Amino acid sequence: MASSTWFITGTSTGFGRELTEQLLRRGDTVAATLRTPARLDDLAAEHGDRLWIRTLDVTDAAAVRRVVDEAFADLGRVDVVISNAGFGVFGAAEEMTDEQIHRQIATNLLGSVQLARAVTPHFRAQGGGRLLQVSSMGGHVAYPGLSLYHLTKWGIEGFFEAYAQEVERFGIRTTLIEPGMAGTGFYGAGEQRRAPALAVYEGTELTPWLRGTGVSEGDMPGDLPKMAEAMIRIAESDDPPRRQLLGSDAYTLVRDTLTERLRALDDQRDLALSTDRDGLRREPA
Numbered sequence: 243m244a245s246s247t248w249f250i251t252g253t254s255t256g257f258g259r260e261l262t263e264q265l266l267r268r269g270d271t272v273a274a275t276l277r278t279p280a281r282l283d284d285l286a287a288e289h290g291d292r293l294w295i296r297t298l299d300v301t302d303a304a305a306v307r308r309v310v311d312e313a314f315a316d317l318g319r320v321d322v323v324i325s326n327a328g329f330g331v332f333g334a335a336e337e338m339t340d341e342q343i344h345r346q347i348a349t350n351l352l353g354s355v356q357l358a359r360a361v362t363p364h365f366r367a368q369g370g371g372r373l374l375q376v377s378s379m380g381g382h383v384a385y386p387g388l389s390l391y392h393l394t395k396w397g398i399e400g401f402f403e404a405y406a407q408e409v410e411r412f413g414i415r416t417t418l419i420e421p422g423m424a425g426t427g428f429y430g431a432g433e434q435r436r437a438p439a440l441a442v443y444e445g446t447e448l449t450p451w452l453r454g455t456g457v458s459e460g461d462m463p464g465d466l467p468k469m470a471e472a473m474i475r476i477a478e479s480d481d482p483p484r485r486q487l488l489g490s491d492a493y494t495l496v497r498d499t500l501t502e503r504l505r506a507l508d509d510q511r512d513l514a515l516s517t518d519r520d521g522l523r524r525e526p527a
């Protein structure tokens with residue numbers, strides 16, 4: 243296959259960095275964006291000609307548009323955009339600061355929405371493109387301690403459900419990538435990632451989940467290189483799926499959750515149907 247050009251957000255660590263390394267190794271061109279460009283100095287030294295780097299904080303919508311415009315102008319064409327930048331803030335909803343809530347939504351949800359919007363006219367002009375949105379198994383299931391993170395991932399899933407239908411006619415294909423747990427910077431500590439603890443939530447069975455210590459890295463099934471490789475394969479497939487889970491934890495947990503939700507849905511049937519106006523009933527398929 244001819245080499246391709248990729249645009250990726252959040253390339254300093256984790257999935258973004260792994261994707262960038264794999265793509266450069268196989269001879270592709272990567273427009274890598276990140277908040278601290280010096281973190282790619284080693285890759286720039288090795289692959290300078292095929293690595294286009296720009297500073298980008300995805301919470302700055304004007305900067306997202308400017309950097310996307312620049313990438314398409316400089317590189318001529320971008321085949322695949324991977325919207326990857328994101329993080330999770332751990333804590334009970336009540337414990338989170340207003341600033342943490344704002345940053346969580348501004349980064350994972352609004353940053354991803356603005357990236358998709360910025361890319362759309364360019365993809366349309368070049369006759370199509372692939373957009374991978376890194377969501378999470380946490381876009382289907384939810385755990386205590388990550389309420390705001392789930393808000394962003396469930397939110398971006400809803401956005402892409404609608405957006406995909408709007409843009410497929412232009413040859414734009416989207417996939418929500420829904421990884422399970424993998425050892426990246428995601429579980430690292432840091433002021434932005436941990437809400438200030440309230441005593442009332444200490445010493446309960448939920449406490450490890452609220453503090454982000456419920457699972458150790460050794461128990462996370464996700465293999466970072468294999469997951470990145472799968473993302474690349476999906477982006478290049480002839481008929482990419484709208485959603486793709488990655489990891490046995492993701493598959494099992496989402497399957498169990500959806501099965502239970504379908505069962506609960508069926509239990510609601512009679513009451514749901516009973517509230518129609520007479521003569522306007524839509525029968526389930």
Ligand SMILES: NC(=O)c1ccc[n+]([C@@H]2O[C@H](COP(=O)([O-])OP(=O)(O)OC[C@H]3O[C@@H](n4cnc5c(N)ncnc54)[C@H](OP(=O)(O)O)[C@@H]3O)[C@@H](O)[C@H]2O)c1
Pocket residue numbers: 251252253254255256257258276277278298299300301326327328329330349376377378379380420421422423424425426427428429
């Ligand atoms: N690891 C998992 O178990 C897991 C599971 C499901 C989904 N995910 C998703 O995978 C994606 C990547 O996370 P990761 O696991 O690879 O974690 P990671 O190693 O912490 O990487 C996160 C990346 O996002 C960047 N980022 C954070 N806020 C940003 C902002 N405002 N603007 C631009 N970049 C920003 C970080 O940059 P800095 O270095 O500047 O902070 C970093 O490059 C996220 O969307 C996450 O929700 C992860």
